[in-house]
Amino acid sequence: MDSILQTPSRTRASDIAHFFDQNGYGPFLGVPCGILAPLFEELQGTAHGFTYSPREDNAIAMACGALTAGRRPVAVMQNSGLAQSVNALASLAIPYRFPLAMVISLRGVAPDHTAENQVMGAVTQPLLDSLGIPYRVLQPETYHQSLQWLHTTVTGTDAGPAAVLIEPAFFEWSPTT
Amino acid sequence: MIDETEALRAVIEAGSEAPIIFTTGYTCRRALSIQDSPNHFYMAGSMGLASSIGTGLAHSLPELQVIVVDGDGSFLMNPSNTVMIRAQGITNLHHVVLDNRHYASTGNQPTTSSHVDFTAAAHALGYEDTTEATSVSHLTERLTAAVKNHTAGSTFSYCPVTSNGDAPGGRLEQPLHDMHRRFRHWLSTAAVSRN
Numbered sequence: 285m286d287s288i289l290q291t292p293s294r295t296r297a298s299d300i301a302h303f304f305d306q307n308g309y310g311p312f313l314g315v316p317c318g319i320l321a322p323l324f325e326e327l328q329g330t331a332h333g334f335t336y337s338p339r340e341d342n343a344i345a346m347a348c349g350a351l352t353a354g355r356r357p358v359a360v361m362q363n364s365g366l367a368q369s370v371n372a373l374a375s376l377a378i379p380y381r382f383p384l385a386m387v388i389s390l391r392g393v394a395p396d397h398t399a400e401n402q403v404m405g406a407v408t409q410p411l412l413d414s415l416g417i418p419y420r421v422l423q424p425e426t427y428h429q430s431l432q433w434l435h436t437t438v439t440g441t442d443a444g445p446a447a448v449l450i451e452p453a454f455f456e457w458s459p460t461t
Numbered sequence: 462m463i464d465e466t467e468a469l470r471a472v473i474e475a476g477s478e479a480p481i482i483f484t485t486g487y488t489c490r491r492a493l494s495i496q497d498s499p500n501h502f503y504m505a506g507s508m509g510l511a512s513s514i515g516t517g518l519a520h521s522l523p524e525l526q527v528i529v530v531d532g533d534g535s536f537l538m539n540p541s542n543t544v545m546i547r548a549q550g551i552t553n554l555h556h557v558v559l560d561n562r563h564y565a566s567t568g569n570q571p572t573t574s575s576h577v578d579f580t581a582a583a584h585a586l587g588y589e590d591t592t593e594a595t596s597v598s599h600l601t602e603r604l605t606a607a608v609k610n611h612t613a614g615s616t617f618s619y620c621p622v623t624s625n626g627d628a629p630g631g632r633l634e635q636p637l638h639d640m641h642r643r644f645r646h647w648l649s650t651a652a653v654s655r656n
Contacts (some may be wrong), residue, residue, distance in 0.1 A: 311520070335549065337513075337540035344509035346545070349517025352480075352502070352645050353652070356515070375506025376514075381638040442638070 289449045291456035293322045296427065300387075301326035303391045303431045309385065311335050313343040317362035319396075320391040320450060327360070340365030340373035348382045352389040356438075362386045362395060363408040364401070367428075373415055383443035385434055390421075390451045395459055412447060420456055463597055468559055470495050471597050472530055475604035479555075480518060480648060481528040484511040485533040486566035487629040488559065492530070494630025499647035501551045503633050503640060507526040509539030512556055516545050519554040519615075522652050526553050533560040533574035543586035547651040555607040556588065557600070559622045566629070579619040588617035 292368055293386050300323055310332035316324055328334045336341040340361040347357035361369070366459070377384050390400070391403020412419050418437060420430040437446040452458075469491050472481065482502045483492045489503040504511050515529035536558045546554060557580055563572045578593040590612060594600040603618050633640060 296523065313517075320653045335545075338544055339539075341507075341510060342513045342539070342545070345513030345542075346517035346520075349482075349514040349519070350521045351647055352518075352641070353518050354645070354649060355521045355523035372510055376504070376510060379506070380641040382641070385546075435579045455542050 288391070297322035297326045297425070297455060300431065301365055303428075303435075304307050304314065304337050304358055305330050307356075307435055309358050310348055310408050311347075311355065312358050312360060313337055313347050314360035315340050315343065315362070317365075317389040318364070318392070319391060319402060319452050320360060320387070321376050321451065322455045323360065323387070323450075334360075339368060343382065344372040344377060347384050348376060348380070351384065354366070356385070358385045358387060360388045362371055363391055363404045366408060367404055369421070370415075377445045378415065383438040383440075384445040384446060384449040385438045386388040388419075388447050388449050390449050391450070396452045396457070397459065417445050417447055419449055421449045421451065426440050426455065427454075462599070462621050462623045463594065465559060465561055465624045466491055466495065466596050466627055468557075468594075468620050468622050469530070470555055471601045472528060472604060473501075474500070476500070476528045476608055476637060478610045478651075479526050479528050480644070480651070481530060482511045482515045482518075484508070484529075484531045486529055486532065486535075486564075488532055490566075490629040490632060491627075493633060499643045500651070502644045505633060505637060510534050510542075511535060511538075512554075513542045514546075515554050515556070516542060516549070516551060518648075519551050520549050522648070523553055525648075525651060526555060528604065528607070529554065529556045531556065531558045531566075533558060533562060533577075533579075534564045536579070536622040537573060537577065540586060542584065542622050543588070545587070546615050547587035553610075555604060555612075556583070556615070556617045557604070558617070558619050558643060560620065561622050561624055565624065580617065581600060583617040583619070589614050591617040591619070594618050594620045597636045
């Protein structure tokens with residue numbers, strides 16, 4: 285376990301990108317977040333590359349279009365982008381049952397004490413609960429299982445969107461970054 | 462000026478072999494009342510995101526020609542998606558904006574569309590081929606060429622329209638996820654037949 289606990293952020297980002305790649309996911313779409321910077325770099329390096337869109341709800345709707353075509357997209361964003369995307373989820377992804385895999389960062393969670401992110405940091409999980417979107421928070425010891433959970437969830441019959449959440453410490457983000 | 466229902470009828474007829482994404486509100490309802498078909502995706506909510514769905518689809522299935530029908534209000538709500546056309550090199554998306562100058566389904570409040578040069582905006586943001594359709598037959602010609610892949614790339618057709626006051630027709634009664642499943646099934650068949 286010790287060796288896993290000491291896994292640097294680069295390895296975790298690489299593992300996640302590899303997991304998506306190996307399980308047929310792509311395209312990868314979204315808007316950047318500092319907490320997720322190592323993951324964006326790894327996803328850019330896959331055969332799909334990373335599609336940066338102007339807004340997160342654009343990325344979610346593009347992902348829905350890719351899902352109609354039988355693809356397995358992943359939408360990656362900051363939790364502020366989740367706030368931007370509530371209507372895309374509430375009136376498109378959820379009622380139409382788009383089995384969308386999402387990766388969402390948790391700005392506003394310790395050690396991120398930036399004032400502008402505190403509200404969204406506090407409401408991200410309650411918001412997902414209210415929307416009925418299942419999620420797991422990735423932990424250094426168990427993130428492989430959580431990724432497998434995400435895969436099982438979005439490939440289930442009549443699945444809707446599901447998410448994994450990433451706290452600042454997961455990729456060793458710090459306020460001085 | 463073009464009658465709104467006639468413009469939609471022209472899109473549906475020219476696009477009978479193409480996936481068509483209809484924006485929210487009366488556009489969906491009028492399209493549904495003209496003719497329901499498995500190649501139609503009725504975007505009942507998520508105003509402003511029809512072209513994003515179309516972009517994701519067009520990028521994933523480049524062998525198909527994808528049609529998006531927006532209104533003036535829904536295009537103006539989210540023109541930012543337009544930048545993805547050039548950014549992703551998408552050549553098979555055909556965007557129609559029907560401008561009736563109003564938010565029709567919410568009580569006919571005015572939009573800001575009279576202040577906007579739609580074809581210039583669309584060109585600046587990423588569509589090489591933009592035009593104002595001056596008649597139903599002009600729109601039909603544009604879309605027929607697009608669906609037959611006779612255009613050089615993605616197209617943007619701006620259509621000023623008037624409504625003749627017809628009732629918009631009923632709302633989609635089928636569950637949204639069933640309509641989605643039907644659209645996906647149609648797409649899988651359409652994609653296979655072109656391979």
